[in-house]
Amino acid sequence: MKAPIGIRDVALRAEVSVGTVSNVLNRPDVVAAATRARVLAAIDALGYVRNEPARQLRSGTARTIGLVVLDVGNPFFTDVARGVEEAASEAGHAVILCNSGESVTKERGHVELLAAQRVHGVLITPVQSGPAQVRWLRERGISVVLLDHPTAEADLCSVAVDDRHGGELAVTHLLAEGCERIVMVTGPAGIHQAAERHRGARDAIRLAGRPPEVLEVLTAPALNVACGLRAGEQLLARTVRPDAVFCANDLLALGLLQAAVRAGVRVPEDLAIVGYDDIDFAAAAAVPLTSVRQPRHELGRTAAALVIAESQSPAEHEHRHEVFTPELIVRESSRRPRPSRHFHVKAPPEERKNEWI
Template identity: 55%
Template structure:
């Protein structure tokens, strides 16, 4: 096996000291242009790649931000990661993207890995409903920001969307369209997002003078299309089928739409459907989906910027903040006014 090219090999071939090569890599302004050009040419010739581990040991900080999301199959989290990556790259940092798949045990393993690697910081959408994983990780003194989850500033920084308002927007729209039989299809109710969206839906019913019992509820094991298809089949089997369905995310809504479409139920003629997130596929569905839009990329960027503020020593003292973004309703073809 060929020996890995080291910084000493570059220095020897370029006829300079190891310190000069280090300056070219880390503080190029301290090296004259001719020397920089010569050293860079040797680096290219030898195929030298500097060791991030060695650099981290020397300077004490990592150039990697970790992003741990609930479900990388959900385009919402892809957009969150995209926003975070852009902010990190602008700051000269890289991103390690990981997926807990909603599993508390996998989340714990990834957080342990981040601690071992001493990453610069972590953007985290927690999977563990008990909060134990986050509390354990906090002892590592690695900064982290909650994403898509509001927490008290005493627990750290967070970026979220006002999901109570989002749930209210969805159901107000359906009530204004004349619907009085609405079912909420949620993922696991131990997720705060699912609970908050239902809270908003119930608030909209109360505003309209309707009892909370007017909102039906189907809980699914996961927030994915397959679970939405299953929920759609359960709705189709009801003796009194609702005229409108509000889903906790767009993947569930697309699954419900697929089930209805496959059974010959007209959307929105027989049933209106509202999703949540406004992922790219929402507008491209066979019936374009009405959805509550979350500013996902902005959420990821904001979270990364907050983390950078906490981890850059030259930015001064850091104060934890909780940023809550506003959702908006995007009306498309999957909902209609009754009687039209």
């Protein structure tokens, strides 16, 4: 394998000093135009690519931010990452994407790696509330923004959605559709978002004046399609089935919808389904999925802007807690058919003689 071209190779090719090449790369205005052109021609001919991490280590600055999410396979986080990358790119930053896989151990390893890379800041959707990793990063002077996770800490920025309100929206809708036996399929208790959506679901039952047993909770080991499929198979095998299911995210809901289709259960006539996130696949499902929409792209953009602003001016930075309001998007998966009413209108007496007998 060919050794990478270094700055000394460029200097030899251009017949200048290493310092001159460095000036061309970092302070081109101090180099004579003819010399600058000769160095740039050498860079082009050799295919030299500057060692950006080494340059950042020497200068004590970095132009990268870290993004740690729960599940990179979830389209929700894909859309959030697009927003992060877009805002970071506009500010001249790159993004290192890390997947915790809902594992505290993996999350810790990613955080330590990002610190070793001297990133400007870290955006993190923590696996658990109050993570030690956030404190660990901040003790080392690294800016942190909690993403899709609210906080009450005055010295820490956060960007989140009102998940409690979102859970209330979902279950209020199912009650309005006449559902009587509702199951919420949620995720591990330590995941803040799932817990808040469950609280909102309970709020809807209470505000409607319904008994708590109207809502049953089924906890899945993870928030993915496979777990949704297994939950659906379990629920549909019961003698008395639920007539509605609210899932803590769209992946669970899509898996559950798959189970219903396989079992020949009509959606929404026999089983109404509501998801959460409103990923693109929700509208494209075999039965378009009702879902609680989150502003995914805006979440990412806002979080990236906050962490970059803090890292550039930490002393002047004012910490903010941004909370977006979710929106219920109603589609076919939860629209229960209304009973049709047929009215027989009798003809006036003078017209009855013309009726067929």
